[in-house]
Amino acid sequence: MKKTMMGNYAASWGAQLARVQVIAAYPITPQTLIVEKLSDIVADGELDAKFIKVESEHSAMAACIGASATGARAYTATSAQGLALMHEMLHWAGLARLPIVMTNVNRAMAPGWSIWADQNDSLSQRDTGWMQIYASSAQEILDSTLIGYKVSEKVLLPTLISFDAFFLSHTMEVVDMPEIELIDKYLPPYKPDYKMDVNDPRSFGALTDEQYYYEFRYKMQKAMDEAVDIIKEAGKEYEKITGRAYGLVHPYRCEDADMILVTSGTIADTTNVAVDELRAEGKKVGNLRIRVIRPYPKKEILEVVKGVKKLAVIDRNISPGYSGIFSQELKSALYNEVDIPVRSYIAGLGGRDVKIEDIKDMANDALKNDAPNDLIWKGVKI
Amino acid sequence: MRLTIPEHEIMTPGHLACQGCGGSLAMRYALKVFGKDTMLSIPACCWAVIDGPFPYTAVNVPLFHTAFETAAIMASGIKAGLMVQGKDTTNVVAFAGDGGTFDIGIQAISGAAERNDDVTYIVYDNEAYMNTGIQRSSATPHGAWTTTTPVKHYKKGPKKNMAEIMAAHRIPYTATASVGYPEDFCKKLEKAKNTKGFKFIHVLAPCPTGWKYDPRYTIKLAKLAVQTNYFPLYEIIDGIHYKQTIKVKERKPLKEYLKYQGRFKHLLEDEVQFLQDFIDENYGLLSMKFE
Numbered sequence: 001m002k003k004t005m006m007g008n009y010a011a012s013w014g015a016q017l018a019r020v021q022v023i024a025a026y027p028i029t030p031q032t033l034i035v036e037k038l039s040d041i042v043a044d045g046e047l048d049a050k051f052i053k054v055e056s057e058h059s060a061m062a063a064c065i066g067a068s069a070t071g072a073r074a075y076t077a078t079s080a081q082g083l084a085l086m087h088e089m090l091h092w093a094g095l096a097r098l099p100i101v102m103t104n105v106n107r108a109m110a111p112g113w114s115i116w117a118d119q120n121d122s123l124s125q126r127d128t129g130w131m132q133i134y135a136s137s138a139q140e141i142l143d144s145t146l147i148g149y150k151v152s153e154k155v156l157l158p159t160l161i162s163f164d165a166f167f168l169s170h171t172m173e174v175v176d177m178p179e180i181e182l183i184d185k186y187l188p189p190y191k192p193d194y195k196m197d198v199n200d201p202r203s204f205g206a207l208t209d210e211q212y213y214y215e216f217r218y219k220m221q222k223a224m225d226e227a228v229d230i231i232k233e234a235g236k237e238y239e240k241i242t243g244r245a246y247g248l249v250h251p252y253r254c255e256d257a258d259m260i261l262v263t264s265g266t267i268a269d270t271t272n273v274a275v276d277e278l279r280a281e282g283k284k285v286g287n288l289r290i291r292v293i294r295p296y297p298k299k300e301i302l303e304v305v306k307g308v309k310k311l312a313v314i315d316r317n318i319s320p321g322y323s324g325i326f327s328q329e330l331k332s333a334l335y336n337e338v339d340i341p342v343r344s345y346i347a348g349l350g351g352r353d354v355k356i357e358d359i360k361d362m363a364n365d366a367l368k369n370d371a372p373n374d375l376i377w378k379g380v381k382i
Numbered sequence: 383m384r385l386t387i388p389e390h391e392i393m394t395p396g397h398l399a400c401q402g403c404g405g406s407l408a409m410r411y412a413l414k415v416f417g418k419d420t421m422l423s424i425p426a427c428c429w430a431v432i433d434g435p436f437p438y439t440a441v442n443v444p445l446f447h448t449a450f451e452t453a454a455i456m457a458s459g460i461k462a463g464l465m466v467q468g469k470d471t472t473n474v475v476a477f478a479g480d481g482g483t484f485d486i487g488i489q490a491i492s493g494a495a496e497r498n499d500d501v502t503y504i505v506y507d508n509e510a511y512m513n514t515g516i517q518r519s520s521a522t523p524h525g526a527w528t529t530t531t532p533v534k535h536y537k538k539g540p541k542k543n544m545a546e547i548m549a550a551h552r553i554p555y556t557a558t559a560s561v562g563y564p565e566d567f568c569k570k571l572e573k574a575k576n577t578k579g580f581k582f583i584h585v586l587a588p589c590p591t592g593w594k595y596d597p598r599y600t601i602k603l604a605k606l607a608v609q610t611n612y613f614p615l616y617e618i619i620d621g622i623h624y625k626q627t628i629k630v631k632e633r634k635p636l637k638e639y640l641k642y643q644g645r646f647k648h649l650l651e652d653e654v655q656f657l658q659d660f661i662d663e664n665y666g667l668l669s670m671k672f673e
């Protein structure tokens with residue numbers, strides 16, 4: 001069934017289709033619509049779930065962890081300050097190996113107070129043991145929620161689905177809602193091997209000395225490694241029932257490209273248009289959208305970029321004192337594998353619009369200039 | 383007389399508590415009453431260690447170790463998870479120290495209490511952060527030494543009144559208890575178990591290591607705290623009906639309680655008197671509420 005909806009509602013309906021059983025959430029702009037809609041859905045009896053209206057995001061994540069530990073499917077959504085407040089519990093969910101799925105609307109961190117698009121909130125949580133997906137359409141938000149649970153419940157790692165504030169959270173798109181019967185087959189009820197069970201009393205997360213902790217970390221890494229293929233399989237299986245394909249990276253006109261732009265989020269969508277225009281001008285440019293950043297799709301990226309003459313990364317995020325985070329990660333993936341110069345651009349922080357023209361500017365700059373530059377701030381007014 | 387303390391043991395020996403630990407006794411009684419159909423949420427505190435290292439456990443019921451400030455909401459999350467799976471009868475108990483309750487965890491407790499989530503919250507109060515080496519908490523009494531309130535700057539100001547804070551939430555059941563009065567404690571645990579909604583039990587749990595006393599005095603001190611009116615035993619139904627459960631005919635002088643404990647050793651006569659007056663005043667205010 002096709003429906004016109006905001007990106008935020010695609011997250012709510014994704015959670016409904018996933019038949020989440022426990023929701024614990026706290027409001028924050030621009031996420032609020034997601035949980036307001038879910039409140040309605042639960043109150044109307046359209047979803048058989050318990051909604052805990054917690055007093056903070058820290059508690060939202062803790063409640064999801066508790067529910068998930070008993071074997072229930074748990075969901076929450078947040079943004080920026082809320083995600084940062086959860087930080088301690090994000091590690092907890094990751095190390096407890098609980099398949100929670102969370103939506104995060106990418107919003108700039110304060111101060112100054114900003115409610116606009118910026119990826120620094122979720123990228124600050126990169127090392128907490130969550131798989132991380134960056135969506136670039138409302139359809140993808142809904143689909144990723146379902147794929148997210150499928151993958152999480154298999155590898156026992158939580159999934160964070162992020163998308164840009166307002167550009168995606170509050171814009172309307174036509175979204176295809178898959179039939180629930182299909183989804184029920186795709187995503188059967190969660191049945192973990194280990195859970196809190198009074199007939200099999202165990203202690204979870206006890207004092208762990210170096211005899212065991214090290215191996216816990218090793219196993220987490222193995223699960224992340226395995227997740228690469230499982231994400232692909234889950235994407236293929238999803239394509240079979242919906243016709244929509246999802247991988248870890250989404251190349252656009254990359255096959256014969258001399259230069260590839262590397263992007264994520266809504267900038268990636270705009271970049272596809274910029275690529276078409278540049279191609280019309282005879283410039284052989286492609287766009288590689290990084291959809292999943294954890295696990296890092298190193299092999300998949302190398303397959304696309306090998307043979308290309310140059311790469312240009314556009315980051316709507318910054319690791320102060322170094323560079324854009326997608327850029328750092330790309331460079332480390334190339335090292336020892338292929339020798340391709342990379343130019344790194346920062347753009348659109350705090351929700352500044354990144355237009356087709358801006359992307360073409362960056363692409364032309366990258367095409368002209370050979371020497372890789374550490375960092376180029378697109379349109380900075382200083 | 384009918385035995386009010388269940389005979390069966392759920393907690394096992396071999397746990398890691400210090401000799402004479404009041405907190406381990408509190409858990410032993412709690413599990414006796416709550417039984418096997420129980421799940422525990424335990425934050426950072428001595429009990430995060432007492433239960434034993436991975437892969438051991440001493441409680442014999444499912445236990446989820448959680449972050450310092452999340453005992454209450456973790457219990458709520460577990461309860462919600464069980465309810466959506468039709469396991470409504472399982473008791474979910476948060477079991478936390480005074481630091482995790484009076485200080486860092488109070489926000490999540492207030493949230494769970496206001497929502498009236500159907501869980502029991504037990505705070506075993508040893509009046510300081512013992513796990514990290516005896517630092518003051520807002521449950522540390524006036525006059526006490528801790529490693530962050532050294533003798534020259536001993537703790538000033540009263541202990542936070544947690545029972546009153548909980549009662550102000552109008553939760554169905556709030557009680558104080560002492561491991562020195564196990565029948566009274568078990569009755570309260572039983573009431574909590576049989577009441578729907580958020581239940582809060584504040585149990586005084588003497589700590590020989592932190593209070594600097596000979597471990598053989600744990601029960602003696604847990605009784606003296608009550609007999610001196612330092613820690614009156616009562617319950618509050620729906621946040622308004624106060625009932626004293628252990629009546630003290632003639633209160634003993636506070637000195638009797640203080641003299642066993644190294645943490646009060648430095649107190650001069652006038653400070654002891656100040657503390658005595660404060661305890662009497664506090665008790666006076668409380669006793670006016672008893673029905």
Ligand SMILES: Cc1ncc(C[n+]2csc(CCOP(=O)(O)OP(=O)(O)O)c2C)c(N)n1
Nearest residue numbers: 426427428450479480481482510511512513
């Ligand atoms: C967020 C956070 N801050 C600090 C700590 C360190 N810490 C662990 S236990 C503890 C004190 C616990 O005190 P209390 O709750 O009174 O329990 P007790 O150890 O006395 O049994 C502290 C400060 C922590 N684990 N987490």
Ligand code: SF4
Nearest residue numbers: 400403428512589591
């Ligand atoms: S320090 Fe005190 S509370 Fe902690 S285990 Fe030892 S006696 Fe018990």
Ligand SMILES: [Mg+2]
Nearest residue numbers: 479480510511
């Ligand atoms: Mg303590």
